[in-house]
Amino acid sequence: MKQRSDLRVALFFLIPNFVGFSVFMLGPVMFSLGASFTNWNLVKSVPFRFVGLENFGTLFQSQDFWLYSINTLYFMLGMPVAIAGSLFLAVLLSQRLRGVVLYRTLFYLPSFTAGVALLILWKALYNPSFGPINELLNVLLEPVRAFADAVSAAALLRERGPFGWIAASGDALPFLAGLAEAQPPEWLASTRNLFALRPNAVGVDAAQWGLGARDAIIFMGVWTAVGGGNMLLYLAGISNIAPELYEAAEIDGAGRWAKFRHVTWPQLAPTTFFIVIMSFIAGLQGGFEQARVMTLGGPAGTTTTLAYYIYIKAFEEFQIGYASAVAWVLFSIVFAITLVNWRFGSRYVNY
Amino acid sequence: MSTTSAQRTFAAWWFRAGRFHVSHAFLVVFSLTMLLPFLWMLLASVKPQNEVELLNPFPTVWQWENYLEVLTHKDISFGRYYFNSLFVAAWVTFLACFTSSLAGYAFARLRWPGRDHVFKLYLATMMVPGVVTMIPNYTLMVKLHLLDSYLGLVIPASFTAFGTFLLRQFMLTIPPSLDEAARIDGASHWRIFWDIILPLSRPGLIVLAIFTFMGNYGSFFWPLVLIKSEHLRTLPIGMLFFDTIYGKQTNLIMAASVMNIFPLILLFIVLQKYLVRGIQLGAVKG
Numbered sequence: 184m185k186q187r188s189d190l191r192v193a194l195f196f197l198i199p200n201f202v203g204f205s206v207f208m209l210g211p212v213m214f215s216l217g218a219s220f221t222n223w224n225l226v227k228s229v230p231f232r233f234v235g236l237e238n239f240g241t242l243f244q245s246q247d248f249w250l251y252s253i254n255t256l257y258f259m260l261g262m263p264v265a266i267a268g269s270l271f272l273a274v275l276l277s278q279r280l281r282g283v284v285l286y287r288t289l290f291y292l293p294s295f296t297a298g299v300a301l302l303i304l305w306k307a308l309y310n311p312s313f314g315p316i317n318e319l320l321n322v323l324l325e326p327v328r329a330f331a332d333a334v335s336a337a338a339l340l341r342e343r344g345p346f347g348w349i350a351a352s353g354d355a356l357p358f359l360a361g362l363a364e365a366q367p368p369e370w371l372a373s374t375r376n377l378f379a380l381r382p383n384a385v386g387v388d389a390a391q392w393g394l395g396a397r398d399a400i401i402f403m404g405v406w407t408a409v410g411g412g413n414m415l416l417y418l419a420g421i422s423n424i425a426p427e428l429y430e431a432a433e434i435d436g437a438g439r440w441a442k443f444r445h446v447t448w449p450q451l452a453p454t455t456f457f458i459v460i461m462s463f464i465a466g467l468q469g470g471f472e473q474a475r476v477m478t479l480g481g482p483a484g485t486t487t488t489l490a491y492y493i494y495i496k497a498f499e500e501f502q503i504g505y506a507s508a509v510a511w512v513l514f515s516i517v518f519a520i521t522l523v524n525w526r527f528g529s530r531y532v533n534y
Numbered sequence: 535m536s537t538t539s540a541q542r543t544f545a546a547w548w549f550r551a552g553r554f555h556v557s558h559a560f561l562v563v564f565s566l567t568m569l570l571p572f573l574w575m576l577l578a579s580v581k582p583q584n585e586v587e588l589l590n591p592f593p594t595v596w597q598w599e600n601y602l603e604v605l606t607h608k609d610i611s612f613g614r615y616y617f618n619s620l621f622v623a624a625w626v627t628f629l630a631c632f633t634s635s636l637a638g639y640a641f642a643r644l645r646w647p648g649r650d651h652v653f654k655l656y657l658a659t660m661m662v663p664g665v666v667t668m669i670p671n672y673t674l675m676v677k678l679h680l681l682d683s684y685l686g687l688v689i690p691a692s693f694t695a696f697g698t699f700l701l702r703q704f705m706l707t708i709p710p711s712l713d714e715a716a717r718i719d720g721a722s723h724w725r726i727f728w729d730i731i732l733p734l735s736r737p738g739l740i741v742l743a744i745f746t747f748m749g750n751y752g753s754f755f756w757p758l759v760l761i762k763s764e765h766l767r768t769l770p771i772g773m774l775f776f777d778t779i780y781g782k783q784t785n786l787i788m789a790a791s792v793m794n795i796f797p798l799i800l801l802f803i804v805l806q807k808y809l810v811r812g813i814q815l816g817a818v819k820g
């Protein structure tokens with residue numbers, strides 16, 4: 184067939200989209216790069232000028248930026264859990280079972296309805312004093328507290344009795360005393376976290392260990408995402424695996440786990456690769472809605488992510504120049520990580 | 535608890551027929567985990583406020599008036615928010631499908647110099663975080679006096695690189711022999727697009743329409759920064775302000791949330807087939 188060029192026709196078809204794309208996507212990307220080298224401010228009567236790399240200097244020296252970067256990464260810890268969960272659910276659902284469509288519908292419900300309304304719902308669920316989660320935890324903790332009380336009382340009463348060793352050991356009594364006072368987490372009101380990170384400085388402080396706002400948001404995120412698009416992608420991936428591979432594995436005497444390990448998992452590598460890249464991109468820019476609706480970035484800034492930080496700087500403090508600089512740093516991280524993922528990930532996707 | 539004979543027969547059949555599977559235990563537990571928050575929301579929405587805090591999930595008085603109270607509340611106009619959300623989402627969906635299908639045709643069916651480079655540019659922008667473009671777009675809206683307007687909500691959202699990508703991928707799967715034959719019969723590009731490619735792209739268009747509609751029905755960031763007037767608020771923004779002012783009245787907030795989510799659930803049940811296919815289609819990289 185002879186080569187032909189349909190440039191004129193192509194322009195006609197392309198123009199409506201390309202104009203909008205240039206004005207609202209391509210132009211703004213370039214424009215915000217330019218803005219990041221200025222001190223542009225929408226309210227203050229500071230004379231507009233180019234400041235070179237000053238915004239980036241301020242940014243990398245500000246402790247806030249590093250703390251918010253840590254928060255952003257912290258939130259991304261939910262990612263592998265959610266992805267593994269999606270895979271697990273997809274494997275369960277890919278069997279020939281009754282009611283698979285019903286289960287799939289139920290699993291997909293949270294991610295389909297995700298948004299402000301669900302965030303408000305979770306805020307109520309996490310309420311430390313009268314949310315249902317803590318009501319339930321209190322019911323569960325009650326016997327634990329009573330038991331700890333009883334054991335330490337018994338140990339103190341008869342130091343030679345069966346519980347005597349407790350009174351003799353130095354650590355057991357304070358531990359029991361703590362257990363007898365155990366309270367459910369304060370969730371969104373608490374700066375505690377599973378890694379004992381300090382809220383207002385880069386570092387670790389044992390007193391911060393526990394469950395707090397950041398963990399609450401991670402649990403909620405896993406709940407929302409686990410049965411969502413990723414599960415459907417895995418389901419599609421599993422249904423594309425040739426049945427002969429499983430038959431061959433069965434002839435070799437493979438059990439359930441061996442079949443998963445040697446057939447399903449390698450065959451799903453491209454799907455996993457795609458999901459991981461997309462999750463990274465989404466995770467790095469995430470956390471805005473949660474912060475705006477549930478916590479306003481608090482307590483003590485522990486739930487402020489980079490996306491929420493940019494929002495505050497741009498749309499509440501109107502420091503367009505500075506906010507653009509942060510946005511471009513975020514973009515560069517997303518870009519770099521995607522490239523790295525691509526380089527290293529695609530190597531394993533040959534089958 | 536006594537079981538009826540029907541139940542017993544059913545259970546016996548279930549086990550005997552080998553229908554029971556350990557997987558069901560997992561699936562039921564996961565299903566409950568997904569469902570319980572929704573159930574709590576539903577039940578809290580019909581409780582009197584003082585019962586929301588009780589452990590007992592069921593209301594002693596079923597206070598359906600909560601819904602009426604939210605709908606007729608003096609400080610919020612939920613009907614208005616519904617309308618705004620649907621209106622904006624519908625327009626964005628229409629425009630995005632229209633422009634994306636045209637561009638998709640140009641990328642999938644036409645040959646022109648630089649095509650693949652322009653397409654790569656489209657792909658690359660899909661990686662740009664929303665906040666990067668949001669800031670210049672906001673200042674652009676200020677300049678164009680489109681702050682606080684329907685136009686400002688609709689226009690910037692109507693041109694999607696993702697939609698173009700999705701429809702291009704879809705159109706590539708349509709056999710080229712179809713338009714070759716039409717071209718031999720003397721059909722113009724517009725006729726080929728309108729009479730052959732567009733009808734055959736219907737599944738792809740439906741998927742794009744659902745995603746665009748859903749995304750804009752729940753859109754939060756853009757309306758939040760753009761809209762100042764109460765009467766232009768969309769549902770998520772209305773919810774946010776309702777929660778900010780009346781957050782202590784959990785029962786009313788939950789009633790409002792239920793009303794926000796309910797149309798989505800209905801839509802989901804109706805469109806499930808397309809959605810599942812669509813998500814899987816969106817991931818097929820070309």
